Amino acid sequence: MTEHTVQTSKANSGAASGGHVASALSLAIHEHRLAPGTKLGEDDLGEIFGVSRTVIRAALQSLAHLQLVDIKRNRGAFVAQPSLREAREVFEARELLEPRTARMAADRATPDDIKMLRRHITDEHAAMSDGEQGKALHLSGLFHIEIARIADQSTIAAFIAALIARSSLIIALYWRRESALCESFAHHALVQAIADGDGANAEDLMRSHLVDLHSALDLRESTAPNRSLRDALRP
Amino acid sequence: MTEHTVQTSKANSGAASGGHVASALSLAIHEHRLAPGTKLGEDDLGEIFGVSRTVIRAALQSLAHLQLVDIKRNRGAFVAQPSLREAREVFEARELLEPRTARMAADRATPDDIKMLRRHITDEHAAMSDGEQGKALHLSGLFHIEIARIADQSTIAAFIAALIARSSLIIALYWRRESALCESFAHHALVQAIADGDGANAEDLMRSHLVDLHSALDLRESTAPNRSLRDALRP
DNA sequence: GGGCACAATATTGTATACAATCAAACCATG
DNA sequence: CATGGTTTGATTGTATACAATATTGTGCCC
Incomplete structure (x- = not known):
């Protein structure tokens, strides 16, 4: 073997x-x-x-x-196959942690930080154009982690990184196709607020961005049937 | 061997x-x-x-x-020997997560939950009376974790549990003797607010409780010299 | 033909053996 | 006597061997 x-x-x-x-x-x-x-x-x-x-x-x-x-x-x-309940919890936790973190990032971001954030967005666009959706999703997650890093709170950043990792699984399971590429614009506006040092705005933008993401998921009991069926078949 | x-x-x-x-x-x-x-x-x-x-x-x-x-x-x-910076981060994270969690707990607590919280306080007193400070500290931490469990947010509860574990190390390193047994009263008032279903009050009480804890630590650069000396001697 | 017990197989859980690395003791040398 | 390199010892990193458990396939009985 x-x-x-x-x-x-x-x-x-x-x-x-x-x-x-x-x-x-x-x-x-x-x-x-x-x-x-x-x-x-x-x-x-x-x-x-x-x-x-x-x-x-x-x-x-x-x-x-x-x-x-x-x-x-x-x-x-x-x-892992996060349950509906876990999916909800993950996004609730993100909505609790990330807006405040974005505010802190806006208060501390340096020009280099802004540059790196913009590069993340560019890379994300490029990946999307190349049809590499998986890579684009990964970069989108890195964008959020980068903001936490800029906020200079490594403990919270580690939590956010864990939540984003799970979010990737949740998106794989519960994403509904209708909603699409709003992401880019939200990230762009967020970077602008952080670049302007406008913490309050960054906090609001992050909050609404997460709410958008959350609502782009199909988190009703009736949905996610394919997974439930498999589970009913195999465990 | x-x-x-x-x-x-x-x-x-x-x-x-x-x-x-x-x-x-x-x-x-x-x-x-x-x-x-x-x-x-x-x-x-x-x-x-x-x-x-x-x-x-x-x-x-x-x-x-x-x-x-x-x-x-x-x-x-x-x-682990959390640094001053890590200590600050841990308590900032707790101050971000736990008050909101206490509010959620107040909204969902059942009579059995209240009973369990009161028993935690009783056990903590008993341990303190017996001079088992370590056990009392552990029970004090469990009290906070129990609140997160009552809030029915297992993801956030796991984060809080991790933060409380690190808090125990931080207290071992940076606690200053002057501050003393205020803990019991704070926990008691918190349970009362939760029992009353008064989420706003529970949130405020938790916040001020954490601020008290935080300020009972010696987190200035000048302090924690014994640890720095050991580190300078041994790593 | 369906259902159940049992055997065969595959996969994980644990223990141990070996190799790599680091820390401290040691000796030689200036 | 200080200092530097070398060696010795101890400890961790990794691979493998063995044991326990779950899963799957088979055959018997109904």
């Missing part, structure tokens, strides 16, 4: 213990290349990344703590 | 993979029986808990994700 090159191979090529594996998996989830519910077998991942199950296991546990994967004892790890 | 009873011993007596170890360590940290900076050697812990380094490692990584322990590559795990 486990056939690495040799025991004493390069081994120590990557970064720190499984950090690389966790990053790669996280990116794949963010970009919607791994669908919610996907089984993440340890042997498979070990072969793919060329490391032993030990490091795979550490990476999966790390992702489980972010609630990006769900580890069931003696069953294995699966890409 | 590693001498367990026998390889095929009981092994599966506890709960899930290292969960017991993580809980025991977490409790010890909460109750100030493990001081910030304490080295947590894997072999030592393995012998203490009667499990292999594998499960110890998983527990330590779990605690590291909660920022209760700090894992330095090739150096080992240490009980």
